[in-house]
Amino acid sequence: MTASTERVSVGVRVPPCDRADRITATVRRAERLGFDAAWFPDSQLLWRDVFTTLTAAALGTERIGLGTAVTNLATRHPAVVASAARSVAELAPGRFTLGLGVGNSSVGPVGLRQSTTGEMRAGLALLRSLLDGEEHEFAGPAGTVRSRLRDPQPGVPLHLAASGPRNLRLAGEAADGAILLSGVSPRTLSGATARVREGERAAGRAVGTVPVTVSAYCEVTDDVEAAARRIKPICASIAQNGGAPFLALAGIHVDVPDTVEGVYPDLVHAEDWDAAVKVASAWVDDVTALRFAEEFCLFGTADDIARRLRALHADGVGGVFLQHVGSYDPPTELIEAVGASVLPAL
Known part of the structure; x- marks a missing residue:
């Protein structure tokens, strides 16, 4: 999901809180109103399966970007995530982004711990190699085996959601994009972005090449x-x-x-x-x-929000995905309000 060079890319977070066909109708409405992306969270006990919902959305839309915000490598094995990502990406060529995080609401309700930075680093490398079609050596109780993903899908962007300094730096070092959970406060946003740029320098990447997407709760009021x-x-x-x-x-x-x-x-x-x-x-x-x-x-107001979105773009933020308050209803009111009054102002 590439942001426009003229304005910040505006997405919306859509929890898979209903049947996939109904959620797809919500995403189609966002597409018609001019949103650039729809991001889906993953939590197996809270919502419907995220990749099932993404499949329906991919088949039911034409332009809008689709992504996970986020899935994880704790409740889902990296090989399972790679297969699911490949399956969605081939239905929505150039429109799918795999957003990854430490687990949060997926791991807590089933008694697991969040992934460490080291585990996220290894997981990113494994996902990239599988999606690129490379063989990987898997170690298990019965020994090691070398396997690969059949019909791989090279080029799926891997974005890392982060709030702490270590994972922010990891996003700059090893991911294709950073999803910042710091909100839009200029003071916190600048600090988080600086950590991403530190990671770029450590990895020998050109500073500023890793795109930054910011999550923000939003209400037109x-x-x-x-x-x-x-x-x-x-x-x-x-x-x-x-x-x-x-x-x-x-x-x-x-x-x-x-x-x-x-x-x-x-x-x-x-x-x-x-x-x-x-x-x-x-x-x-x-x-x-x-x-x-x-x-x-x-x-x-719509003018207030549009002004702040312009300021974020001027500060180097490539994308924003907007969240409504609530987890178990679609963001219908937010989509209508932003689509009617904020996006035209941009």
Whole structure:
């Protein structure tokens, strides 16, 4: 998914929260309204299978870019991911991006740990070699075997989602793109991008050649204060999962315990969002929520959001994918609002 040189590429995150044919209808609507990409998260207990949904979307669309944001190499073996990626890429030539991450909501609910930076480095190398058609030596209890992926699909872009410094540098060293989870705050975004560029230098790559895509919660609204109160669980989740230093750079100081009771499965994917807002209010007050919305998110009028998207493009960000609040309904309202008023302004 290559960003336009004239403006930032604008995508939307679409959770596979319904039947694949219904999700495909949502993606078709985004395509008609001018979105550049649709990104699908992967969590086997929360949503439908991401590659099944991507297959339906690939067959049901013509132009829009499609990607995982993100799948993982913990609940899915790299060889399985390579086969799935090949299968989608051949249905949507030049439109598919394989976004990878450490696991997050996929690993937690089944008692697994997130992938380490070393495991991600090895996984990226293995995926690339399999997709390129090269043989790989797999080690198992019965010994080692050499195998390859039949009908490979060279050239599938591998993007790494990262928030910590080690994985940000790894994205610059070894991935085809970086997906930044730092939000759109200029202070945190510049720091995250700098780590990606450090990785490029370490690998001998030309600085600035690894494209950067930023994820951002978004709402077109005239009442940012009211909308901000709804994203308290997101702010609390970032603090809980190692993002407190990023928040502190923007003057947001939140201390959330490692374990939070009363929310399933976690704060950012809560099935009962109103309950999650109430729980998160113990650590995130209204003033903090508003600051978080203004610094990290794209909340405001269509003109406000368009202006900030232009500024991101001027700062070297190639793409943004917008997220709505909620995990178990499609981002229909966000797609309509941005498609009607923000994209035309760009």
